[in-house]
Amino acid sequence: MGRSIVLASGKGGTGKTTVAINLGIALASAGKKTVVVDADVAMANVGILLGIERAPISLHNVLMGEADVKDAVYEGPAKLRYVPAALSLDKYAKVDFERLRDAVKELAGDYDFVIVDCAPGLAKDAREAIKAAKEAILVINPEPASLADGLKVKAICDREDVKLIGVIVNAVTGDRSEIKKVDLETIIGAPVIQELPEDKEVRKASALQEPVIIRKPDAPFSRGVRELARKVSGGAIPEPRIKKGVFSSILAAFGIK
Ligand SMILES: Nc1ncnc2c1ncn2[C@@H]1O[C@H](COP(=O)(O)OP(=O)(O)OP(=O)(O)O)[C@@H](O)[C@H]1O
Ligand SMILES: [Mg+2]
Structure with missing residues (x-):
């Protein structure tokens, strides 16, 4: 099972x-069978x-019960596979997000990695996308608003x-105003x-509709994504550093209760 x-x-x-696609390509290029699922259906x-x-055939057909997820898998660049969402919004209303979990499970039977790209917010579509996977990675920017929303995702x-x-x-x-890594690890x-x-x-x-990891493999972002892929696939993720005794004061400093 992947x-x-x-x-x-x-x-x-x-x-x-951006991370989903480039991480997917990095994993696929490293020989891992990888599929990215566009669960941001809107x-x-x-x-x-x-x-x-x-x-x-898109994820919409799968979520409407009209197609098997295997029929909605397409070939992307560098051996990456992906399941697209449909572009037309009128189909959006009819989808049943509960089917997403089965679809992801089915794909995990065939692939080493199923990367699920989630909608923003914490409405039903985002919550169901989170529930459909076994593991989650929080993607945030180094700013308080992003962190506060990240904490809500953690609660889910x-x-x-x-x-x-x-x-x-x-x-x-x-920039010095950005949240520091150790503070983030303490809070999250x-x-x-x-x-x-x-x-x-x-x-x-x-x-230009071209993944940066292919267009500019030596760009700093691309290098970082390859490092990320190595950590994710090698399982070598360190323990977080937690600052003792300052938890509530850090939260207060960032205006988060
Ligand atoms: N590290 C980065 N440096 C510069 N630009 C970036 C970086 N990461 C993402 N972007 C740009 O930020 C914008 C938003 O990125 P993206 O669409 O991947 O975010 P998202 O979290 O999927 O957004 P949404 O919540 O709307 O789905 C895009 O224009 C993307 O090119
Ligand atoms: Mg997005």
């Missing part, structure tokens, strides 16, 4: 879809970012028995698996 990992954030725009970004827009993971394996801090600039209680830099090549690549 591993199913959902990338979740609470707050929108933290980089989930936005359907995965296919767009891969530059592939036509998909006769705990409640639903989804293992939060760690945090990706994306779009790090190194999970390790920061990878810090990924703010990198102008990421936005350029997404505008």
Whole structure:
């Protein structure tokens, strides 16, 4: 049985879809059979970012009970496979998210890694996407609003028995105002698996509908994603560092209760 990992954030725009695709390609290039599932059905970004827009059978058909998930798997770049969401919004209302869990389970029977790209927010679609996977990675930006929403995602993971394996801090600039890694680990209680830099090549690549890890393999973001893939697949994720006795004061400092 393969591993199913959902990338979740609470707050929108933290980089989930970008990380999902590039991590998927890194894992696939390292010889792991990998599929990315676009569970953000309202936005359907995965296919767009891969530059592939036509998909006769999508996750919507699977969630409506019209198709088996295996028939909704398409070939992406560098041996990556993906399950797209449909672009048309009128289908959105009819989907049954409860079917997502079965679909992910079925894929985990065939793949080493099933990466689930989650919708932002904590509405039903996002919650069901989190519940569909066995493991979760929080994708946040180094800012308080992102962290506060991340804590809500952590609460969902705990409640639903989804293992939060760690945090990706994306779009790090190194500015002194950014939240520090040790503070994050103390607050969230999970390790920061990878810090990924703010990198102008990421936005350029997404505008060109080409994954940055393929377009610019030596860009700082691409290097970081390959490191991330090694940690995720090698299981070498360190324990979080927890600062003792300062938990509530850190939360207060960030305006989180
Ligand atoms: N490390 C980075 N450096 C620079 N730009 C980035 C980085 N990561 C993501 N971006 C850009 O930020 C935007 C949002 O990224 P993305 O769509 O992956 O976020 P998301 O969390 O999936 O958003 P949503 O919550 O809406 O699904 C995109 O334009 C993307 O190119
Ligand atoms: Mg997204």
